[in-house]
Amino acid sequence: MDLPHPSRDRTNTQVLLASRPEGEPTTSNFQVVQNAIPAPGHDEVLLRNVFLSLDPYMRGRMNAAGSYAAPVQVGEVMVGGTVSEVVNGNGSEFLPGDIVLSYTGWQTYAVAAVGDLRRLDPTIAPVSTALGVLGMPGFTAYAGLSEIGRPARGETVVVAAASGPVGSVVGQLAHLAGARAVGIVGGPEKVRFIEGLGFDTALDHRSASFSEDLKAAVPEGIDVYFENVGGKIWDAVLPLLNEYARVPVCGLVATYNNTAPPAGPDRTGLMMTSILRKSLTVRGFLQSEFVPTHTERFFAEMMPLVRSGALRYREDIVEGLENAPAAFIGMLRGENFGKLLVKLT
Amino acid sequence: MDLPHPSRDRTNTQVLLASRPEGEPTTSNFQVVQNAIPAPGHDEVLLRNVFLSLDPYMRGRMNAAGSYAAPVQVGEVMVGGTVSEVVNGNGSEFLPGDIVLSYTGWQTYAVAAVGDLRRLDPTIAPVSTALGVLGMPGFTAYAGLSEIGRPARGETVVVAAASGPVGSVVGQLAHLAGARAVGIVGGPEKVRFIEGLGFDTALDHRSASFSEDLKAAVPEGIDVYFENVGGKIWDAVLPLLNEYARVPVCGLVATYNNTAPPAGPDRTGLMMTSILRKSLTVRGFLQSEFVPTHTERFFAEMMPLVRSGALRYREDIVEGLENAPAAFIGMLRGENFGKLLVKLT
Numbered sequence: 001m002d003l004p005h006p007s008r009d010r011t012n013t014q015v016l017l018a019s020r021p022e023g024e025p026t027t028s029n030f031q032v033v034q035n036a037i038p039a040p041g042h043d044e045v046l047l048r049n050v051f052l053s054l055d056p057y058m059r060g061r062m063n064a065a066g067s068y069a070a071p072v073q074v075g076e077v078m079v080g081g082t083v084s085e086v087v088n089g090n091g092s093e094f095l096p097g098d099i100v101l102s103y104t105g106w107q108t109y110a111v112a113a114v115g116d117l118r119r120l121d122p123t124i125a126p127v128s129t130a131l132g133v134l135g136m137p138g139f140t141a142y143a144g145l146s147e148i149g150r151p152a153r154g155e156t157v158v159v160a161a162a163s164g165p166v167g168s169v170v171g172q173l174a175h176l177a178g179a180r181a182v183g184i185v186g187g188p189e190k191v192r193f194i195e196g197l198g199f200d201t202a203l204d205h206r207s208a209s210f211s212e213d214l215k216a217a218v219p220e221g222i223d224v225y226f227e228n229v230g231g232k233i234w235d236a237v238l239p240l241l242n243e244y245a246r247v248p249v250c251g252l253v254a255t256y257n258n259t260a261p262p263a264g265p266d267r268t269g270l271m272m273t274s275i276l277r278k279s280l281t282v283r284g285f286l287q288s289e290f291v292p293t294h295t296e297r298f299f300a301e302m303m304p305l306v307r308s309g310a311l312r313y314r315e316d317i318v319e320g321l322e323n324a325p326a327a328f329i330g331m332l333r334g335e336n337f338g339k340l341l342v343k344l345t
Numbered sequence: 346m347d348l349p350h351p352s353r354d355r356t357n358t359q360v361l362l363a364s365r366p367e368g369e370p371t372t373s374n375f376q377v378v379q380n381a382i383p384a385p386g387h388d389e390v391l392l393r394n395v396f397l398s399l400d401p402y403m404r405g406r407m408n409a410a411g412s413y414a415a416p417v418q419v420g421e422v423m424v425g426g427t428v429s430e431v432v433n434g435n436g437s438e439f440l441p442g443d444i445v446l447s448y449t450g451w452q453t454y455a456v457a458a459v460g461d462l463r464r465l466d467p468t469i470a471p472v473s474t475a476l477g478v479l480g481m482p483g484f485t486a487y488a489g490l491s492e493i494g495r496p497a498r499g500e501t502v503v504v505a506a507a508s509g510p511v512g513s514v515v516g517q518l519a520h521l522a523g524a525r526a527v528g529i530v531g532g533p534e535k536v537r538f539i540e541g542l543g544f545d546t547a548l549d550h551r552s553a554s555f556s557e558d559l560k561a562a563v564p565e566g567i568d569v570y571f572e573n574v575g576g577k578i579w580d581a582v583l584p585l586l587n588e589y590a591r592v593p594v595c596g597l598v599a600t601y602n603n604t605a606p607p608a609g610p611d612r613t614g615l616m617m618t619s620i621l622r623k624s625l626t627v628r629g630f631l632q633s634e635f636v637p638t639h640t641e642r643f644f645a646e647m648m649p650l651v652r653s654g655a656l657r658y659r660e661d662i663v664e665g666l667e668n669a670p671a672a673f674i675g676m677l678r679g680e681n682f683g684k685l686l687v688k689l690t
Contacts, residue, residue, distance in 0.1 A: 230617055249621045255614045264609010269600045271613050272575055275629040276594045282627040284620040 012037045013321050015106035017072045021062055024257040024332065029062065030078070030325040040090045040111045047084035047102055047110050052321065052342040053131035054080065054328045059256040078106040078324075081136060083120065083127050094119070101130045106324055108344050125306050132339035133306055133313035134299070136287060137165035140250060142298050143290035144226060145170050148248035148283045153178035155223035156242075158214075160184040160205070160233045162194050165313065165339035166250060170226045171199045172311050179224070182217050184233060186334045193337070197312055211236040221245075230254045238274055249284040257332060314338030320345050357382045358666050360451035362417045366407055369602040369677065374407065375423070375670040385435045385456045392429035392447055392455050397666065397687040398476035399425065399673045404601040423451040423669075426481060428465065428472050439464070446475045451669055453689050470651050477684035478651055478658035479644070481632060482510035485595060487643050488635035489571060490515050493593035493628045498523035500568035503559075505529040505550070505578045507539050510658065510684035511595060515571045516544045517656050524569070527562050529578060531679045538682070542657055556581040566590075575599045583619055594629040602677060659683030665690050 011034040018031035040046045061072045061079055072079055082105070086098040092114045094100065100117040104110035120127045125134055132138060149170075151157045157174035161167040162183025171181040175198045183199040185191055191202040201217045203210065214236050221242035227234065231254030241247070275282060305311035316338040318327040324342045331340050356379040363376035385391045406417045406424055417424055427450070431443040437459045439445065445462040449455035465472045470479055477483060494515075496502045502519035506512040507528025516526040520543045528544040530536055536547040546562045548555065559581050566587035572579065576599030586592070620627060650656035661683040663672040669687045676685050 227617070230614055234613075234617065249617060252614070252617055252621055255618065258614065261610040261612050261615055264611050265606035266609050266612050267606050268579075268612045268616050269575055269597070269603065270606055271616065272572070272579065272594060272597055273600065275627055276597055277629070279629045279631060279634060280627075281629075282620055282625075284622070284624045284626075286624060289624060 010037070011035065012107055012109040014077050014108075015321060015324055017062060017074055017076055017078055019074060020064060021257075023259045025059070025062060025325075025329050027325045027329070032322050037109045038111045040088060043092070043114050044111045045086055045090050045092055045094050045114060045117070046088040047082075047100065047104060047112055048087050049082045049084045049102075049104060049108055049110060049344050050099070051083040051128050051131055052080050052106060052324060052344060053082070053135070054324065054331055054336075054340040054342060055137070056251055056253045056256060056332065058328065059253075059332060079103070080105050081131050082110070083130055084110070084112075099127050101135070106321065106342075108321060124303060128315060128317075128339075128341055129306065129313065131341060132165045132315060133169060133311065134302060137339060138169050138302060138313075139290075139294070139298050140287040141166045141169035141173065141226075142302060143287055143294045144248040144250050144285055145173055145224070147290060147294070148281070148285060149174075149224040149226055149246050151177050151179035151224050154180075156180045156182060156218050156220055157224040157226065158182045158184065158218065158222050158237060159226040160229040161251075161253065161334070162199065162202070163190040163314065163337060164228070167226070167228055168194065168197060168313060168338075169311070172197055174224070175199065176305075176310070182214075182222075184214070184229075190337060193314065205233055215240060224248075226250060228253060238271065241274070241278055241280060243278050245278065245280050247280060247282045249282060253332060253334075316340045318342050355382070356380065357452055357454040359422050359453075360666060360669055362407060362419055362421055362423055364419060365409060366602075368604045370404070370407060370670075370674050372670045372674070377667050382454045383456045385433055388437070388459050389456045390431055390435050390437055390439050390459060390462070391433040392427075392445070392449060392457055393432050394427045394429045394447075394449060394453055394455060394689050395444070396428040396473050396476055397425050397451060397669060397689060398427070398480070399669065399676055399681075399685040399687060400482070401596055401598045401601060401677065403673065404598075404677060424448070425450045426476050427455070428475055429455070429457075444472050446480070451666065453666060469648060473660060473662075473686055474651065474658065476686060477510045477660060478514060478656065479647060482684060483514050483647060483658075484636075484639070484643050485632040486511045486514035486571075487518065487647060488632055488639045489593040489595050489630055490518055490569070492635060492639070493626070493630060494519075494569040494571055494591050496522050496524040496569045499525075501525045501527060501563050501565055502569040502571065503527045503529065503563065503567050503582060504571040505574040506596075506598065506679070507544065507547070508535040508659065508682060509573070512571070512573055513539065513542060513658060513683075514656070517542055519569070520544065521650075521655070527559075527567075529559070529574075535682060538659065550578055560585060569593075571595060573598060583616065586619070586623055586625060588623050590623065590625050592625060592627045594627060598677060598679075661685045663687050 016031045021029045082102045084102045086094045099120045157179045159167045159170040163185045171183045175181040180200045182201045183194040194202045222240045227249045228251040230252035316336045361376045366374045427447045429447045431439045444465045502524045504512045504515040508530045516528045520526040525545045527546045528539040539547045567585045572594045573596040575597035661681045
């Protein structure tokens with residue numbers, strides 16, 4: 001028998017990209033299909049996926065081109081990070097029951113190359129954290145803040161999407177570094193949550209007085225703005241940036257569903273003028289840039305903080321792969337509350 | 346007698362800011378007046394100005410606020426760098442006839458604090474170079490390129506206003522560093538000039554096919570864009586920037602006379618998207634930031650290059666302070682050809 005465990009499944013449930021979205025995705029852009037469970041080849045293992053990570057960058061992959069990585073083709077399985085249980089180690093170093101970090105996408109089973117897996121130790125932290133605070137989002141926050149943001153003690157750090165898996169780590173690391181952490185979230189429940197994480201100030205961008213609230217929250221201006229969102233939040237931040245402020249540009253979730261640029265006037269020149277007059281550093285990055293240089297120190301610094309509870313995280317877990325499309329669409333609207341994961345049942 | 350040399354002048358000719366310009370300045374924004382030659386106080390000397398530097402940043406000083414330095418007040422003498430002859434050393438280390446670099450503005454005489462002067466050695470290079478290739482513009486090019494642009498051998502560096510005192514140094518230093526230097530200028534005469542300086546490619550932004558010309562000139566994309574201009578040149582450059590490209594933002598002369606942002610759509614979000622997708626670094630700077638750290642190495646590297654002729658420069662010298670306003674207005678339109686200086690007769 002090829003599949004020693006679990007034996008009850010006979011098919012692989014997959015979510016395919018059915019069509020490319022125009023603007024905001026709908027569930028019709030996805031298709032749930034059943035296919036045969038694949039067999040591992042040489043240097044491959046068979047995995048049963050346990051958690052699927054849903055992340056904003058996936059929206060870019062749904063477009064035909066223009067993102068920073070190859071698009072998902074129509075009819076292909078949607079990509080994504082996964083935590084998986086080894087079903088068939090196929091003679092490799094991995095044994096059935098081992099839990100691994102993988103990148104096998106929106107499906108319940110997958111084969112993966114042995115070299116693409118990292119074994120997870122459930123005694124360090126819940127294995128789901130390998131997709132969040134101790135995974136790509138946490139690493140994104142860590143690398144972008146330490147390499148580009150570089151907050152000094154007493155400086156003011158602002159981050160939006162601050163209850164999410166990147167923003168919540170940015171704010172907590174900034175606070176631990178002795179900076180003032182100002183978080184921007186959507187809704188009073190998220191405000192309370194990030195206040196509980198130790199953010200010095202929490203602001204609701206849905207407030208009618210948001211721009212004024214932000215101004216009042218940063219009496220000494222903004223030294224680091226960690227950009228996850230773009231749009232109206234960037235508009236409010238830009239005039240408050242201090243001389244020599246640093247802006248790690250990590251994501252622009254407010255713009256991912258845009259089909260055309262907003263109406264004018266064209267403020268590109270005004271932004272360049274601010275960059276010039278204030279000697280700003282605006283620096284885009286993908287976490288992958290820093291993997292070779294920062295992975296070791298990331299684990300060395302972050303694991304003790306997570307284990308001790310000094311650095312906290314929140315997960316928003318959706319059950320069942322068939323619910324992934326709706327959860328993903330909601331995430332792009334800010335409806336998730338914490339790191340969005342799909343638990344594959 | 347207070348004024349041992351020259352004794353023929355009895356008045357100080359000054360150019361005042363008469364009114365703040367709306368958009369492009371006109372000569373009516375300036376007023377030429379005659380005033381008494383001032384007397385030096387304690388730790389001051391009396392100077393006769395020999396050369397006045399005209400630079401784009403002065404446009405910002407004419408506005409009421411919002412630039413990176415205090416505005417010139419209406420009725421005050423316009424600011425500016427000067428090369429001056431000491432008339433009365435007033436007991437200081439400076440003797441009559443000494444030539445110094447000073448910052449005394451648009452006037453024929455001035456008193457200056459002894460501590461604000463640097464003695465110039467005419468045997469190293471013509472003293473006018475202290476306002477150009479061996480002065481603030483040359484230093485701006487040197488610091489912005491070496492600290493922010495950081496071109497590697499074989500990379501492509503693009504600079505606009507490339508026949509000017511900053512751009513011409515950027516391109517030559519890039520070429521000397523083994524990078525491909527692509528210069529953008531206005532008009533065929535300037536094209537020929539920068540080709541003679543060793544730029545690998547020279548482009549005329551007045552050409553109807555400028556965007557296509559630029560694309561053809563950078564078959565491997567752009568790794569460093571040294572931004573002096575903004576506007577349509579930035580629009581043409583942005584799509585051609587490579588991953589990890591660096592953009593030192595040094596000036597935006599195309600926008601200085603703008604009274605309102607141009608018509609839409611608003612492409613701010615598209616620019617942020619490019620910054621994110623390509624991991625760009627866009628970094629504004631003023632040369633003053635690097636004075637404490639880079640002055641010594643600037644002179645050590647640049648003086649031999651200028652003396653040997655390996656690094657060349659061109660000056661555009663206007664005679665007579667009364668012609669400074671028209672020359673300055675023309676410079677903002679790109680009418681100068683080389684470092685614009687006023688020789689005070």
